Amino acid sequence: MSAPPGASQAPSRNRRRPRRPQQQHPAAPSLAARIAPLSTAATPTSELPTPEPESTDNAKYLSNAKFADFYARGVLTKALFERIPFEYCTEVQEKTFLPIIEGKDVFGQAKTGTGKTIAFLVPAIEQLARRPVPPPEVISILVIAPTRELCLQIEKEAKMLFAGSVYRTQSVIGGVNIKVQRRDLLNERSDVLIATPGRLVDHIENSNLGPRLKTVQTFVMDEADRLLDEGFQKSLIQIANQVTPKDRRQTLLFSATVDNKIRDIARVVLKDKHEFITTISDADEATHQHVHQDYIVTSLAKEDAVMLTLIRRAARTPFPKIIVFYSTARGAAIAYDLFKGIPDFQDLPMFEIHSRLSQGARIKQADAFKTALKGVLFSSDVTARGMDFPNITAVYQVGSPSSPEQYIHRLGRTARAGAEGYGVLILADFEANVLLNKKEMRELPLKPHPEAQHLTDESSDEFKSAKEMVVQTYDAMDSVAKAxxxxxxxxxxxxxxxxxxxxxxxxxxxxxxxxxxxxxxxxxxxxxxxxxxxxxxxxxxxxxxxxxxxxVRPQPDAQQGYGGGRSSAPPPKKRQRAA
DNA sequence: AAAAAAG
Structure with a gap:
């Protein structure tokens, strides 16, 4: 690896530790981490960021334990150990390995971005590796997660851990061809099956997957608090009815928050004798308590111009990587349309992700944004939880989030694993007080933006030029997306x-x-x-x-955009660029 | 109809 311009000042320890974990502290400004752990794409040398000295903050979630220690003690088999590209364990990992390998049920409280996926995959797979290779139809480990992209993210890590072995992993998610999945389930091993609830139920009903769920030894519920949402309940009950009963399986339940609702569920799905593991101590402040956060209250008509100014300013910093959250899929879509049409941002790639994109487009956008060194992702709440985009410098939120909890999850996309981060919340005047007066919001270090006055000042040149640009661009846009x-x-x-x-x-x-x-x-x-x-x-x-x-009366040749009578099927958007 | 998630 030749040193890029500006890299000469980098502390040499950055390069001497090839096995320092990357995913666990994505914003560690080591070169390798900056290029993104999941990336295989070549990066033009001229675009490489200047490495900064490693901050001690980034080690926040790391423990002193090394994977090598577990290997030396015979906890991890050689083959598995060798496929783990990190040197140090994170705190969750250190705590979950032994109990999970011993077969205990675990209720884990851990924020995402702390190496949670490895914390359950590695020990679950270790158990698998210690048994004789099961027949091909056996599903040893079943993982349920609330979004499709999260499943794909988990699948990627499982693939890494299985590389070169006889074991295979498959994901079963909506939005992709079900016949292909059915065929793969039939023809290929699926030692680890990773699924969204809806599609898994579809396979139970239409692919006769039910009986195979009886072979599950380890059942994992990731982002369990989210899985308990209304919309998932019916599916979860069906899945629970098919999977190995709880006294004959191991259950691992992970949740960022622990409230009474989760405890009730834990009582139902976990054995009475389970281990509770938490890495959230009083000393270790939650991420949202240390991230710098500002809010701006303005009129609806000024929001876009304010956002444009914020992005413009960020565009002048070295490697801006921003997620902008909107409350609706359509809101995120039109914001993407707006900002990608603005000439100022030629050098700042724009991305979008939400349920109104086809699954193929969603995957493309998520992958491209993960490996991007800079850019802006316009997103609905699909990516609010659990998604791991490396090196997010800021999270902007436009409009009141559906709940303070949701605000916190979105914010958690930045400042991952103790890294630096920044949040801005833009609210319209009519919604500001209701949200900001909520107890959970008042407990956050969320303060008025120091430049709120200037950013929303109609007579300032900065605002005027932004507003003009917004108006022009909207005027040139087609009416369907607006409707x-x-x-x-x-x-x-x-x-x-x-x-x-x-x-x-x-x-x-x-x-x-x-x-x-x-x-x-x-x-x-x-x-x-x-x-x-x-x-x-x-x-x-x-x-x-x-x-x-x-x-208007429904018209037989109706232009879609005002109804059309479809329920949830996402009409795939045709426009798509590979960014 | 409103995140998501089955189509």
Whole structure:
């Protein structure tokens, strides 16, 4: 590895420790870590960042234990040990290895970004390696996680641990061809199966996977707090009914938060005699307590210009890598459309990810952003939890998140494993107080942005130029995405009516303002009407008879964008660039 | 209709 320009000052210890963990402290500014652990892509030398001295902070989640110690004590077999590309264990890993290898049930509390995946995969696989190789139809380890991308991330690590062995891992997620999965399940080993709940149930019902789940020895529920959400419950019950019963399997449950709801579930799925492991001590402040966080309250109409200014400023720093969260998939999509169309950001790659993209596009975007040295990802809450994008310098959030918890999870994409990070929350005036007055929010070190005044000052040149750029770009954009964003906005804020003490008319007025003045939606007929909604949509939102809505009869040749009557199937967006 | 997740 030849030293890039500027690397000569790098402390030599950075390079002398090839086995220092990378994923565990992604922002460790060692060269190797900067190039991203999952990357195989060649990086132009000229783009390599200047390494900074290693911060002691980055070692925060590391323990003094080494994987080599576990190997020396006979805890890890040679083959597995050799496939672990890290030298030091993280704290969670050190604590979970022995109990899991001994076959105990574990309730683990650990934030993501602390090496949690390795903490359960390595010991589970170690157990597997100690037994005779099972017949090919056996699924020894079943992992359930709440998003597709998280499953793929886990699968990647399992593949690494299985490299060159007879064992195989497969993922079973929605959005990809089910027949291919069915065939692979039939023809190839799946010693570790990693699944989202919905698709796993689909396979139970339609691929006769149920009986094979009875061969599961270790059952892992990752991001368990999220898996307990309403929408997952039915699937989880079906899965629990098929998988090996709890007294004859090992269950590992991981959750970032531990509240009564989780404890109740733990009681149901874990054996009475399980081990509780936590790495969150009083001394070790939670990430969200140490990350620098600012908020800006402004009008809806100024949000985009403020965001543009923030990105512009960040673009002048060496390696900006930012995630911008929006509350709706359509909101993230239109923000991506807006900012990718702005000429200032030629050198700053833009990415988008949300449920309205095809799964193929989602995977491409996530992979590209993971390995990117800089860029901005416009995201819905798909990536809010557990996703590991290396070296995120800042997380911006636009609009009230659905809960303080969600705010904290999103923020956790930056400052991973003790690294530096920064958060900005942009709120519209009508939503600010309700969120900021919540107890959980008040307990955060979240402060007014020191430059809030200037950033939102209509008479400043910086604001004026940003606003002008936003207006121009929206004006040039097609109306379909705007109509979709309008509908999503209405649907999202519909849930806040009570909290905001809004009447239905207030909701409609605000949504119309959003479409007409913010997005600059113009009806194809040249009128000043807001985007059309189907009677059915209006009915489902409980807005029948509210003035200001543009209700249209369903048309047989309907342009989609205002209903179309589909439920959850994501109409794949055609536009896609490989970034 | 509103993150996500089955189509």
């Amino acid at each position: 979709q964003a309008y509908q999503a906005f209405m649907g999202y804020y519909n849930g806040f009516q009570k909290a905001f003490r809004w009447s239905k008319e207030d909701l409609v007025r605000t949504a119309n303002h959003y479409a007409l003045d913010v997005l600059r939606y113009r009806s194809p007929d040249g009128s000043n009407n807001p985007p059309p909604l189907l009677p059915k949509t209006v009915g489902m939102m409980g807005l029948k008879g509210v003035v200001g809505l543009n209700i």
